Amino acid sequence: MADKNQPISGNDLARFSGPNTFMRLPSANDLAGLDVAVLGIPMDIGTSWRSGTRFGPKEVRAESAMLRPYNLQTGAAPFDSLQVADIGDLAINTFSLSQSLCIIKDSYDAILKYDVVPMAIGGDHSITLPILRAIAKRHGPVALVHIDAHADVNDEMFGERETHGTVFRRAYEEGLINPAKTYQIGLRGTGYSAEDFSEAAGWGFQHFPAHELWHKPLANLGAEIRRDIGDIPTYISYDIDSLDPAYAPGTGTPEIGGLTTPQALELIRSLKGLNIVGCDLVEVSPPYDTTGNTALTGANLLYEMLCVLPGVTYR
Numbered sequence: 028m029a030d031k032n033q034p035i036s037g038n039d040l041a042r043f044s045g046p047n048t049f050m051r052l053p054s055a056n057d058l059a060g061l062d063v064a065v066l067g068i069p070m071d072i073g074t075s076w077r078s079g080t081r082f083g084p085k086e087v088r089a090e091s092a093m094l095r096p097y098n099l100q101t102g103a104a105p106f107d108s109l110q111v112a113d114i115g116d117l118a119i120n121t122f123s124l125s126q127s128l129c130i131i132k133d134s135y136d137a138i139l140k141y142d143v144v145p146m147a148i149g150g151d152h153s154i155t156l157p158i159l160r161a162i163a164k165r166h167g168p169v170a171l172v173h174i175d176a177h178a179d180v181n182d183e184m185f186g187e188r189e190t191h192g193t194v195f196r197r198a199y200e201e202g203l204i205n206p207a208k209t210y211q212i213g214l215r216g217t218g219y220s221a222e223d224f225s226e227a228a229g230w231g232f233q234h235f236p237a238h239e240l241w242h243k244p245l246a247n248l249g250a251e252i253r254r255d256i257g258d259i260p261t262y263i264s265y266d267i268d269s270l271d272p273a274y275a276p277g278t279g280t281p282e283i284g285g286l287t288t289p290q291a292l293e294l295i296r297s298l299k300g301l302n303i304v305g306c307d308l309v310e311v312s313p314p315y316d317t318t319g320n321t322a323l324t325g326a327n328l329l330y331e332m333l334c335v336l337p338g339v340t341y342r
Contacts, residue, residue, distance in 0.1 A: 033106050034096050042092045048113035049148070050091045050330070055112035058141040062109040063333065065146045066138075067116040068131060071312070072124045073153025073191040075184055077279040079312035083322070084116055084148040086313040091326035101296055102341040103334035111333070114138075128157045128189055135161030144336055146329060149309030151279065152179060152191035155264050156198060162305050163203040166260040170208035171198075172252060172298065174291070175266035176215050176237070176282040180227045191279075191310075199230055206231035208259055210252050212245075212294065213237045213269035216282035237269075237285055245290045249297025256301055263298070263306035263332060265291075267325050275324050277316025291328060299335040306332045 035051040045051045049065040058064055067084025074080065096106045105111065117134050119127035135158055138145050147158060152175075162169055173179075173195065180196040182188070189197060195211075198204045211227070215237035218224055228234055235248065268278040271285035286294075311325045333339075 031106055031108070031110050032112055034094070037095070045092070047085065047088050049088050049326075050094050050096075052111055052113050055114055058114065058138060058143055060110055061112055061141065061143045062338065063111040063144045063146060063336065064138060065111065065113045065148065067148045068119065068150035068154045069116055070119050070121070070127055070150045070154060071279070072121065072127065073151045073189075074279050075190065075192055077312060077315060079314040080149055080151045080279060080310055081121070082313045083150055083309075083311035083325070086319065086322040087148050087308070087311055087325045087329065088113070090319050090323040091330070093323065094326060094330050097342070098334050100292075101334060103339050104342050105333050105336065105339045107342075108338055108340040109336065124153065124187075125189065128153065132157035132160050136164065139165045144303065145305050146333065147307040148325075148329065149307060149311070152194055152264070152266055152309045153189060154309065155307055156189060156194045158305065158307065159198050159203040159262065160201070162262055166304050168202055168205045169304065170256045170259045170261040171195075171204045172210050172212070172261060172263045174212045174264070174269040174286075174294065176213055176268045176285055177266070177280065178211055178214055178224065178227055178234075180223075195227070199227070204262075205259065208256055209233065210235065212248070213240070213286050215284050240286065240290065241284075245294040246297045249294045253298055253300050258302050260304045261301045263303060265306070265308050265328055265332070266310045267308065267321060267328075268310050270324065275316070275321040277312050277314070277321030278310050279312050280310070288324060292331060295328065295331040295335060301335070303332075303336050308332070
């Protein structure tokens with residue numbers, strides 16, 4: 028354990044000070060020897076409603092100072108067995124969505140030359156498409172666990188084919204994901220037509236609408252997904268708007284009637300055992316939640332995803 032990076036303890040340095048890295052972990056420029064690389068993608072030029080996710084990575088990192096290394100509920104001790112560091116933010120072009128998506132893809136190509144699991148802090152959901160392009164280049168078409176209020180399978184938005192609402196149609200068309208092993212959880216709200224929700228089911232996507240999950244624990248659902256996927260390389264994309272805005276108001280496209288934070292924890296924890304090759308936490312928009320609670324929730328969900336990665340020690 029001594030040779031692994033550890034978060035700075037709040038008993039050694041006050042939590043309101045120290046580096047603004049995820050969980051106050053060491054920062055790193057060299058990915059050699061890392062098992063997990065946490066990175067920020069501060070972008071909101073792919074959004075269609077409320078902006079502000081460009082501030083997501085900084086605020087999630089700030090709120091993550093509250094987190095401690097050991098997971099009391101599950102026994103996970105990720106820093107005992109995994110070498111984790113924060114590799115900073117990608118230098119996107121804040122004036123160009125198309126160029127930013129290329130920067131993300133090229134950056135991930137470089138990251139994935141190393142045997143490392145990248146964990147991205149968004150940023151709006153458009154970041155996931157170039158990430159999947161790089162992930163599929165390395166691992167082939169992946170299984171996808173996508174937790175979100177929205178299916179993000181639009182064809183175009185204002186004539187644009189690559190936005191936060193078109194990600195998973197493009198991923199399907201480009202063969203980046205295995206459609207029979209794609210699970211969209213928490214969908215709800217309104218649409219323009221029935222096809223907004225039914226077309227992707229015809230591709231093989233499995234849908235779990237939020238209203239079917241109300242008042243239910245999600246551990247069994249996660250276990251079923253885990254058994255169905257088996258050992259296929261898997262990507263997790265967690266949109267914070269999957270949660271009801273009562274729990275996470277700081278997001279760009281809120282929808283009422285969403286998941287609860289206990290359900291989110293149950294779901295992520297039940298995915299332990301999957302061959303997770305990457306994940307992201309997107310759509311935290313701090314200006315719409317000045318309490319910091321949405322970013323704190325996002326930081327905890329990212330930590331929970333870290334705790335279910337392959338190779339994590341349990342005490």
